[in-house]
Amino acid sequence: MVKRTLTDKLAILSDAAKYDASCASSGGEKRDSRDGKGMGSSGGSGICHAYAPDGRCISLLKILMTNFCIYDCAYCINRASSRVERARFSVEEVVSLTVEFYRRNYIEGLFLSSGIIRSPDDTMADMVRIARNLRQEENFRGYIHLKTIPSASQELIDEAGKWADRLSINVEMPTEKSLTEFAPEKSAKNIRQSMAGVRMRREESRSGPSFRGKRPARFAPAGQSTQVIVGADGASDRTILTQSAGLYASYGLSRVYYSAFSPIPDPAKALPLKPPPLVREHRLYQADWLLRFYGFGVEEIGGGSGMLDLEVDPKTAWALEHRERFPVDVNRASREELLRVPGFGTKTVGRILAARRRGLVRYEHLKAMGAVMKNAQAFIVAGGWSPRGMLEADALRARFAPQPQQMALF
Incomplete structure (x- = not known):
């Protein structure tokens, strides 16, 4: 195995993270720092290289802990059968990078995802250690977004929500049939169970004080999000939006992110050779906004074909x-x-x-x-x-x- 420098790892694992669109901190809150010495507060808003509601551009260190993976999802560049360069950060390396990038004023927080190594629980445990060490040992008060690992235990997800501002788990495909076809190791049932667990814990954390006056511990105060890949299968826009409407209603998601499928190096044969028009992704975001804030129903959007008009919003x-x-x-x-x-x-x-x-x-x-x-x-x-x-x-x-x-x- 090639021994890589920290710079080499950063180049590989930051590039590998670019396929994950569900990177947002809107709705986060400033974490309490009773001694006034906390570092990294981002004022509770912002996403990776995007704009906060007040117009500020907020940056997060967006990396994978590793792009090694035991799963072989057809649409993923880091799948087990892919011939990409591999690298892996240690827990200590991610903590150090985050702190040093913050001290240099490059970032205001961390977005961390990972391939699955050894098992979902082993991977999730390392990600939780990173968040815990940042909070407890480094007194880091910046924004942390953790991607939860499908099939990881509820205990680990519960602890992740204690340290992270936002949690997310990707549904990835618009239908269970497509997920089974393209990612047979993953289970739509497990993904939804994890989402339900996060929603339940968030609701508990927002309840009032107990009869003894003790307030519940904070849990993922910026909510949870997910991502769906558009154009890797034959699902219509109406099918995608129907899934999104159900996710918002069932799990109280803060956001659904839409990621237009992009042909990846060393692609699986099951995938289309051409990407969908990028404007399709944009139209889905516009339609999502209509569902959430403008009172539209899914049945009103998409016309008779079930596809959004690419020329007109x-x-x-x-x-x-x-x-x-x-x-x-x-x-x-x-x-x-x-x-x-x-x-x-x-x-x-x-x-x-x-x-x-x-x-x-x-x-x-x-x-x-x-x-x-x-x-x-x-x-x-x-x-x-x-x-x-x-x-x-x-x-x-x-x-x-x-x-x-x-x-x-x-």
């Missing part, structure tokens, strides 16, 4: 298919009706409702409220504005679909 596609529901009068429509208007976000709708109590909302007011008027104007009536037949225009869809040269750029 899901809300606009729905509005174009239901022109009889428009235009809506912004001064009289209900919140539910306003949320269905293309170009109106949840904050804009809240501002409209507040402004209506003070007087007439005019067209020129809407842009100041954050509305995207290019998208909204055909679907609304406001003070000083009427769409004047725009809804009936045959060319209305063309206003929203990108031009061919624009598509080529993205």
